[in-house]
Amino acid sequence: GTRPLTLLGLGAMGAALGHAWLAAGYPLTVWNRTPGRAEPLAAQGAQVAGTAAEAVAANRLVVVCLLNDDTLGETLDGVDLAGKDLVNLTTSTPGQARVRAEWARERGARFLDGGIMAVPPMIGAPGSGASVFYSGSRALFDAHAEALAVPAGTAYVGEDPGFAALHDVALLSAMYGMFAGVAHAFALIRKEEIPPKDFAPLLSGWLTAMTSSVHQAAAQLESGDYTKNVVSNLAMQVAGSETLLGTAEEQGVSAELLTPYLALMERRLAEGHGDEDTTGLIDLLVRRTGR
């Protein structure tokens, strides 16, 4: 059924979420610090609350999509949350989400944290690939599964309220690694008569083919044996890095995005792991920065 819900925060993302629920027929109460931003939703039938407290009081399910965790704290300071189902779609760190879950529990609310893997135009658009990671109260997730599935696909990743943020940031971080490689690749061809639009499908196809390395790394991490099914061992890859650096030099391209990764490969090799592939680099990172 389409049970009513409340939405706090009508920025770019909050507004997209609100439109998706209204379009799906969910009665919606909204609140935003700057009241003008509620007008387009009101025109579509949303109830506009004068204060955050009023909006929270209106419904059991309360979705929050504000700028950051501090903003959420300020907005809900002193608001009665007893008996509420609080879904936090505000981006936060895993640690902030865990503290916020405890904060909600002390106030008598069930808590679910969400990490949105989408930009606003993808919200409420079936087939866009938008998804949200959720973690925290499984009971809350199950009770509101239908409403939560309206704006985007859903994936519940654990009772630990920090896990949604952790999954979100892990994926975003991998994306930036990919962006770094793409930037370096385009820089290499930049001064030549190679049309970027002809190069793009070659690059995209290669990156797609290489995604299978994710599953290879996972299998090696699970087994603890990083020498199993190695296709290109580290000794060979480090030797090959001379060619990568030499080519950057020849093309007049800074290798600054590449060198940190090559340096890690060299360290792992120097520690006697030439017969592995790159999975061992993960352990170097964890040793350097783990809690």
Ligand code: NDP
């Ligand atoms: P916007 O900057 O568009 O909106 C920010 C929202 O926070 C507005 O509703 C704003 O209210 C409110 N706000 C800011 N400061 C305060 C305050 N001190 N008190 C009360 N309200 C405040 O951001 P988005 O909507 O894009 O993002 C919202 C959340 O969604 C963020 O955590 C973001 O990381 C996350 N997200 C966004 C994505 C995107 O592509 N946009 C993608 C994935 C996640 P006001 O209108 O009054 O300024």
